[in-house]
Amino acid sequence: MIHKYELNxxxxxxxxxxxxxxxxxxxTYDLLDYAVPPFxxxxxxEILDKLGGTYDIDELxxxxxxxxxxxxxxxxxxPDEYEKFAKFTTASPVxxxxxxxxxxxxxxxxxxxxxxxxxxxxxxxxPLEIGKKAIDFLLENSGxxxxxxxxxxxxxxxxxxxxxxxxxxxxxxxxxEYGKTFRFTITTNGTMLNDDSIDFIxxxxxxxxxxxxxxxxxxxxxxxxxxxxxxxxxxxxxxxxLVDGRSxxxxxxxxxxxTKYNLDFSEDVFSLYEAGFDQISVEPVVCDAKxxxxxxxxxxxxxxxEYEKLAQRLLAQDKAGKHFNFFHFMIxxxxxxxxxxxxxxCGCGNEYxxxxxxxxxxxxxxxxGMEEYKMGNLEEGTFNRxxxxxxxxxxxxxxxxxxxxxxxxxCSGGCNANNYxxxxxxxxxxxxxxxxxxxxxxxxxxxxxxxSLERNEAE
Amino acid sequence: xxxIMTINKANLKESAVKGGCGNCxxxxxxxxxxxxxxxxxxxxxxxx
Numbered sequence: 001m002i003h004k005y006e007l008n009x010x011x012x013x014x015x016x017x018x019x020x021x022x023x024x025x026x027x028t029y030d031l032l033d034y035a036v037p038p039f040x041x042x043x044x045x046e047i048l049d050k051l052g053g054t055y056d057i058d059e060l061x062x063x064x065x066x067x068x069x070x071x072x073x074x075x076x077x078x079p080d081e082y083e084k085f086a087k088f089t090t091a092s093p094v095x096x097x098x099x100x101x102x103x104x105x106x107x108x109x110x111x112x113x114x115x116x117x118x119x120x121x122x123x124x125x126x127p128l129e130i131g132k133k134a135i136d137f138l139l140e141n142s143g144x145x146x147x148x149x150x151x152x153x154x155x156x157x158x159x160x161x162x163x164x165x166x167x168x169x170x171x172x173x174x175x176x177e178y179g180k181t182f183r184f185t186i187t188t189n190g191t192m193l194n195d196d197s198i199d200f201i202x203x204x205x206x207x208x209x210x211x212x213x214x215x216x217x218x219x220x221x222x223x224x225x226x227x228x229x230x231x232x233x234x235x236x237x238x239x240x241x242l243v244d245g246r247s248x249x250x251x252x253x254x255x256x257x258x259t260k261y262n263l264d265f266s267e268d269v270f271s272l273y274e275a276g277f278d279q280i281s282v283e284p285v286v287c288d289a290k291x292x293x294x295x296x297x298x299x300x301x302x303x304x305x306e307y308e309k310l311a312q313r314l315l316a317q318d319k320a321g322k323h324f325n326f327f328h329f330m331i332x333x334x335x336x337x338x339x340x341x342x343x344x345x346c347g348c349g350n351e352y353x354x355x356x357x358x359x360x361x362x363x364x365x366x367x368x369g370m371e372e373y374k375m376g377n378l379e380e381g382t383f384n385r386x387x388x389x390x391x392x393x394x395x396x397x398x399x400x401x402x403x404x405x406x407x408x409x410x411c412s413g414g415c416n417a418n419n420y421x422x423x424x425x426x427x428x429x430x431x432x433x434x435x436x437x438x439x440x441x442x443x444x445x446x447x448x449x450x451x452s453l454e455r456n457e458a459e
Numbered sequence: 460x461x462x463i464m465t466i467n468k469a470n471l472k473e474s475a476v477k478g479g480c481g482n483c484x485x486x487x488x489x490x491x492x493x494x495x496x497x498x499x500x501x502x503x504x505x506x507x
Binding site: 013015017018019020021022023024025027028059062063066067069070074075078081082085092093095096098113145146147149153183187209255257281283284285286327328330331332333334335336337338339340341342345346347348351352364365366409410411412414415418433436437440441444448449452453456 | 460461462463464465466467468469470471472474475477478479480481482483484485486487491492493494496497498499500501502503504
């Protein structure tokens with residue numbers, strides 16, 4: 001299977017199963033409409049008849065040979081040989097956790113999937129004892145995995161920061177016994193950050209996600225306080241202070257959400273860059289279509305165009321020496337994840353779980369509050385291994401749309417929670433999310449193609 | 460080649476043979492939390 005597209009003046013061909021990326025000329029691009037396996041030793045006359053009016057016959061013959069050569073090398077029209085790995089997918093060790101340290105929040109973000117912080121289950125803070133049990137659960141259920149990931153999430157985690165500190169201390173103490181390493185991360189709205197919490201986060205957290213939507217008016221419209229005030233002016237200096245004090249070996253992102261209200265979201269990405277941030281993630285809102293800010297099918301052309309615009313602006317900035325990372329355009333075409341990882345996406349419900357303040361276990365933060373997806377409880381010592389095995393099988397070959405999709409090894413089956421929320425089945429792809437993802441992947445690969453051409457020119 | 464330029468190693472098949480160690484980050488733990496991209500994750504296998 002191949003996927004070909006034109007973007008930013010380049011003709012790009014992806015060989016889906018080998019991961020091969022080819023930049024081709026227009027002749028090749030058109031020839032690939034007809035030249036498919038099995039290949040003959042010479043370009044068939046019927047292809048020459050079809051394209052001979054547009055292109056030189058000798059050039060067509062030459063190009064046909066090049067295509068056939070890449071086919072022989074198995075980097076064009078290569079076969080999908082990974083399903084055999086998927087057939088052996090069993091439950092994995094649990095090594096990654098979203099810890100809902102606070103089901104309370106001081107903001108009232110309009111699009112909050114957590115129902116303004118409490119996930120519809122009442123405002124609560126996680127007691128230390130539940131946090132300790134969560135650490136124990138991860139240590140005991142992570143098998144031979146060395147790196148354990150624990151994200152402090154909410155609601156707003158800083159509303160329960162004393163417990164965050166104690167859980168980190170407990171984890172650091174216990175990780176030694178197991179010869180493992182906790183990678184703590186935190187997601188915060190920033191309003192409650194102070195010197196003490198900034199120091200602690202920069203010392204202990206391997207990644208920090210700082211929530212801000214971009215331009216002041218965009219942010220303040222969707223992310224007001226409980227009292228209805230804007231937050232931009234409060235959080236911006238705090239985020240700057242945190243980021244400026246962070247060592248280079250630790251990750252961080254400013255992360256925003258875009259909605260129907262700001263389909264020109266590339267302006268928000270650049271606003272964040274201009275405000276002094278160079279690690280940026282801005283994502284489409286996930287919400288019921290009944291809300292006025294929900295993204296719908298009719299927004300797709302505008303959003304696709306906006307992603308293209310963002311990619312082009314990003315390249316232009318890069319050339320001017322003003323580099324920044326846009327999370328969804330980051331892609332390493334040579335050293336990315338292995339094919340096995342790519343079969344199964346995020347790992348929710350299998351190697352990744354979320355824990356509520358009451359110790360309830362869910363497949364991920366987006367499933368929290370859905371009783372039918374409660375997997376167990378830390379205090380009761382229960383964990384639904386059958387449900388875990390079901391999630392382990394949620395790989396691309398069990399998702400009908402993914403099996404046939406060219407982007408399957410880039411997105412790996414998409415977000416199971418989105419699938420359930422929009423389609424009622426974790427195995428049924430949410431088409432709109434898929435279209436966004438495909439456009440992002442096309443842009444990300446185009447950026448790599450341009451950089452590759454620039455490197456070639458420089459050599 | 461005159462018409463086609465391949466820009467990467469196209470090593471997905473090779474990666475499958477040694478792959479699946481599980482040491483890489485769960486994708487949602489990075490910076491998304493509401494969507495899923497896996498191709499932007501790093502491979503963390505000790506010996507590649």
